[in-house]
Amino acid sequence: MIVGTHALVTGGGTGVGRAIALALAEAGIAVTICGRRQAQLEAVAGQNKRISAIAADVTQEAAIAALYTEAEAARGAIDIVVANAGMAEAGPAHRTSLADWQRTLDVNLTGSFLTVKPALSGMTKRKSGRIVFVASTAGLKGYAYVAPYVASKHGVVGLMRALATEVVKSGVTVNAVCPGFVESDMLEDSVQRIVRTTGRSVAEARASLSATNPQGRFIQPDEVAATVLWLCSEAAGSVTGQAISLSGGETW
Incomplete structure (x- = not known):
């Protein structure tokens, strides 16, 4: 059984966020998804009546505060938060501008913090709740050309561990899932970037990325969603402060 009745999933319009939102909705949870593209959000919401869509930018504290106010007024307290929104750009560190560095940290790290912050007080008072960060194997090891x-x-994993320690006696659990390369729009962006910069074919670019997984394949969004679903269940009540690698053995 899932703990809670109302979940927030950021970056819910595509890829992993979409899969997580649909999995939670199919498990009977009311789900609010957010992102910056209303049309994508509405398309996902149209697939399950338990999903509602609110456009919001996770880097803007006021926007997240307004999101919580609207979502909780409509569907009750948010007791599951999945901080999934993220972005990636590639290039050598010495060519990375401060603006590019800051934009990546704003979305991936600060956005994750702003996403979960409004839920913490209510969850700890109710002594129940689930927080799951969608991080990456890049939170567990280094990769070249994606320093930001x-x-x-890595910051998201550290944030998760800090929050898990803070709320450990409250009944709230805080964890992170850390997938390797996932079959998604972000993966396709990476493939096209490799094609442009190296002259490799699409098949060669995909093969080079899938080879990072010892199983020789890409992680599927539904695999990530299934792990999130388990972390939100009563069965995972003793699991907190964990960075769970979904990588075919690449990291652990």
């Missing part, structure tokens, strides 16, 4: 992304995802 790696730094931001």
